[in-house]
Amino acid sequence: MLLLSTLTESLNLALGFLAQARLGPLGVFLLFCLGIGLRARHSGLAVGAAVTLAVLMTQA
Numbered sequence: 001m002l003l004l005s006t007l008t009e010s011l012n013l014a015l016g017f018l019a020q021a022r023l024g025p026l027g028v029f030l031l032f033c034l035g036i037g038l039r040a041r042h043s044g045l046a047v048g049a050a051v052t053l054a055v056l057m058t059q060a
Helices: 001-025 025-039 044-060
Strands: none
Touching: 001 025, 001 044, 025 044
């Protein structure tokens, strides 16, 4: 369980750095919205943030 938690947080940190490097503060904000949407079970917010982040990352 500890290994899974460590791996998840490491992946989140790496994604945050990647989004910040390519998109700046907007990327970090979209990752924040994605995390909030997943944790609060707001599927519209999570899907919207994920799609927007994916589109912006492919364009950057």
